[in-house]
Amino acid sequence: MTSNHVNIVPVILSGGSGTRLWPVSRPERPKQLLPLTADETMLQLTAVRTRGFDVASVGRPILVSNAAHADIIDEQLKQSGIHDYSVILEPIGRNTAPAIALAALEAQGSDALLVMPSDHVIDNLPAFHDAIARALPLVAQGWLVTFGIEPDGPETGYGYIQMGATCGELVHEVVRFVEKPDVANAERMLAEGNYAWNAGIFLFRADAYLTSLERHQPDMLAAVRKSMTESKRDGAHIFPDAKTFYACPSDSVDYAIMERETQVACVPVSMGWSDVGSWDSLHAVSTKDAGENAVRGDALLLGARNCLVHSDGPRVTLVDVDDLIVVVSQGEIMILKRGESQKVRKVTEAIKAIAVATATN
Incomplete structure (x- = not known):
């Protein structure tokens, strides 16, 4: 299987509450639903981020969101000219690992899920598209790929990714994920030069992710699968069964999967990225x-x-x-x-x- 045969499905995670940007960002309308950096909202900017990508086909996006934001999301996507999409509406937040699992079960197993937070800035889209293209050959082989931001200073507000041997064109095997460091450790990692900021952006096949979940988090997968089997649907909206999803363990994709797997790669990229976290x-x-x-x-x-x-x-x-x-x-x-x-x-x-x-x- 070559990268030309991969179908990329954007998966947009929109469950955050954005409290660090109070008083503008509130639970009823968090930062991803606000026009903070442009005339468009951050969700709208994320939703159109794969336009113009011509190395592989791009399928209809899957959003995972708080059920309270369904109507706002519909309105904003249609304003951006996006009419074919699915929104999985979580009855309660269970962190990123279950959220991605919901999307993986909704997608086809061979789809490459491009997982993106809905509240980040990426100014250089050509650089982002190039990084995706470099990741696709490994994704086709079942690797789990993360995109690391080339650091421009000893930032203590981000996690870091230590990169090892190359395993593709400007792609590296991941040695380990590092928690948010203090200043001294951040300066040391910056000096060593083989570290990137962890942006929380991923690319992997849906079936590869679900296989990893089965291996490392079987209870989580079972709960998510049952909640989707018993879900209700209304147009573009998918409502996982609330009782089952409430019982799902809560964990981030980094802890639940990425730190436990062996075939994990990092594509370092400089693309004008910010998580607009403050x-x-x-x-x-x-x-x-x-x-x-x-x-x-x-x-x-x-x-x-x-x-x-x-x-x-x-x-x-x-x-x-x-x-x-x-x-x-x-x-x-x-x-x-x-x-x-x-x-x-x-x-x-x-x-x-x-x-x-x-x-x-």
Whole structure:
């Protein structure tokens, strides 16, 4: 079997809640359903990411999503000209390994599943398409392939992939997956040069993934298979049986499968990637003015530098300040220093605590 005979099925994982981009991103409309980096939403940008790929055929996409977002997803896909698709609506989140298994059971066994999170940025699509083409020969042989981002700094917010011997054209065997490191270990790995960031983007045949799941996570596969056998369907929507899926173990594809398999390869690629995991990372990938300010919405910046302003209504005016993040959304205002946006988690936790205390009084 050659790569020319592979049918690629995009699998878009859209179950995240995006709490790190509060107050814009909320559970009812998380970041993948928002136009954060362009006029299109991040889901829409992901859904059209394989257009123009001519090395193999590309089949209709399969999305795996929170059931609460079904109508929004339908609307956004149709706005992007995508009318032939399936959406598997999870009754509860069980992490990425079961989500991918749902899609693998919906696809044909010989299909190559291109698994993509719905909330990432990829600016250089030709580089991404080239990386997919380099992966296809190994995928056809049953390998599980991950795409590693060539690091440009000692980032501590990502997991890393250690790469070993070459097993294809600019493709390497995976030696091991590394947890998010501290600064010293990140600098060491960067100096060694045989590490890539783990982007959570994968390519493998559906049957190869299900075989791995049977070998390493039989209980998970059994629960997912039963939930799909007993699923209900309504047009493009597929509803796995809730009771069965609730009983499914929860685990990521990295822990459940990729770290346990032997035929795992990594394609390193530099493609303008970001997971837009914080307001700081959104600033990094946004178009900026001469003062390195990124602005979305109504803003007046006088002498401000290196700021991010995101407003859904009121004008934000900044005068002679540097390195601020200012977000106005849905009646909430948040201001914090650039470089400190990981502390948004503290904000959401504090708000939850206030809500609980109010409810109990």
